[in-house]
Amino acid sequence: MALQITANQADPALLDLPWSIPLEDWDPKYLAALPRGISRHVVRFVRVGATVIAVKEIKEDIARGEYELLRALRRMDMPSVVPYGIISGRVDADGNELDACLLTRHLEFSLPYRALFSQRLRPDTAGRLLDALAVLLVRLHLAGFWWGDVSLSNTLFRRDAAAFSAYLVDAETGQLLPSLSNGQREHDLDIARVNIAGELFDLQAGGVLDPDADAIEISERILLRYHQLWEELTGVERFETGDRWRVDERIRRLNQLGFDVDELAMSTDLGGTTIQIQPKVVDAGHHSRRLLRLTGLDVQENQARRLLNDLDSFRAGEDRQAESEELVAHDWMSRCYEPIVRNIPADLTHKLEPAQVFHEVLEHRWYLSEQVGGDVTTEWAFADYLARVLPTKPDEDSIVGVDTMALPVLAARED
Template identity: 60%
Template sequence: MSGSLSITSAMADPALLDLPWDLPLESWPNDAIAALPKGISRHLVRFAHLAGHVVAIKETTAEMAKGEYEMLRMLQRLEIPCVDPVAVITNRSDAEGEELKPVLVTRHLRFSLPYRALFSQTLRPDTATRLVDALAVLLVRLHIVGFFWGDVSLSNTLFRRDAGAFAAYLVDAETGKLYEGGLSNGQRENDLEIARVNIAGELLDLEAGGRVADELDPVRISNGIVEAYRSLWKELTGSESFSTAERWRINERVNRLNDLGFDIEELAIRTDDTGTTVRIQPKVVDAGHHQRRLLRLTGLDAGENQARRLLNDLDSYRAAYGKGDLDEEMVAHEWLMRVFEPVVRAIPVELRGKLEPAEVFHQLLEHRWFMAQQAGHDIPLAEAVSSYVNTVLRHRRDEATVIGPPTGSTTAIDVVAPDTSAIAVVDPDDEEDWRLKV
């Protein structure tokens, strides 16, 4: 390295010093670059290997890099889904002493993809709708904490599969601003209009390139974020009135928000002068209801929809084996040892980068259900696991890394794994041994 390199980082990672900061980002050698699909960006962005994981490096100005780094750290403290800021690198110069652009370094989010890499040939309407719905949830969460994004788009978002849906993560926060007093309706509507216009433009661009299904309407899909956003915002923040004889509606509102994946941390309850009408309004809501319950019971950290699905299976296990009278934590531990972990261990090592474990388990449950529908009877877990591995998981691309050609193409290279048809699972009815045997 040349010159007095300056590194600002919240984590002490000496491996940062090993990267070729004395070279322009576009000239970095191939052995330092990780070929991953990228979204559209106004800045030069490249992925690099760093101490066993992958980081995204974006060239920008020193002021913008430092501002975005601090903003991402703040959003993390607020538990907003976003990329992990690693460092800001300034005072870069090449061997001749020429100044190089500062960079922002963020950790690549495993099992996440930009929206353009989530489909192999054409984008179908239902996939586009699920992406937009996920972005609407993220935007609501940002607005609740008082964050004005200013550049809402699919390109500035990463998506992870979440039990049949998608979870959205903020990637680019350079235009964002956090307001302690919250956002005005005008600010929220401004962000929402930016989202609608940007999404329409992104989908129209895909349509022009022949990358969307014929039945997909970019304008209708982009308008969908407005409806999805307003519906969720009203549910989370809107007030409702009812008579004092209908106090059960308070619990109903709480349960409805729990079903959406939110907890009410604070609720405003007021009665009128006559004491006959009650008015309630959530004041503080916190996302991640099912995530927190699953983490508390099992120690598993999953997406919200994945957590809901795993908890449903846990509850079914508890009911099926007559364990309703046992302590919930004890049953959860038994389910984890006898159901979840054996299934995860049955996945061949070569295929474990395809999907994260919670998503694999969710898809296995779906696959087993479809097999049972076709067969007209229950399918043993052993048979379902073997079928899922060989007919579904083997043919998926590797979403832990999604390695592509050095050009940064979104084409993925699938890992070829050995035959796993010999996987056997002990029958769940055998209370003495629920372990998978390979």
């Protein structure tokens, strides 16, 4: 049999690796010393030029299926490892066939859950890991991916401030479908609950997890968090027509959960308005590129996110979902954005850039609406903002150019 290499990036250095030797017998000189999780297959980290890849020895048909699944997930911007290639047609020195190898890129700064627990993290670490896993599972389910083997072992975690981000590692049991039924989602959750409880019991037996911790209770946290997230993302919310500010509140909650709103589907009836929000996880810079395309405004990513949220709320409130996005954006600019930025008093224009002023007016409108318990117009919010907020801001040109080495150092603290 001839050695076959299927790779999305051909690297001649792959030919220098000892594919005729079973993976568990490879010389350490080929390996990278990185923490590995538990796997039913032999897995090793290997250096290929300047790249570190994970090599998993597995049957060829399973390797090809998982490779294609991972490629599909990456095209959908799902948090998962990046597929690198497949090595098949392997034989040893005696001519015996060896299993194929699935190659994935090592996810930098990520750790398996055992490596995290070995660092003697705080008692709530298990809960935060499960929160991250719940977010990952919701994202996958929204995309129509049934995992089939949800566990901490099949996930990698990256530190994300005080929390963690989770990434799918093992997709060999997964299926990508147009959508998932409630039964399929609950099946994945039941698998997760059982697997995670077993993993936590294993940590307790090894003296890593607090012996007084309730492994079953901790494992069931993923069910609670998953259902909370799923309801927040897919639930239908009813409110009176005078409470349209609740659209902003719903979007704000979704953004805080790490989801970006791609679409607002609204319908009205005699009793009020029904809102249903469908989220979509988008790549970095998506908002600034989309806003630039629609309006010509070139602003920072978070500013763009907030402006686009207002644009989408405007489109939904005007019941113009069926119209061209570019046409609606033009009307939003002329009716919402430009009347604000054109009317910033000349003596206050040096305070903040226009997009930041508009963003802060939207924030001010939301706070005022929350205080009065109903919709506040942008014009009212702008007038109040000009009177009470913008004059108190420091001049931007008094901040830009400051020698940061001369600023006082704040003592670092642990949360």
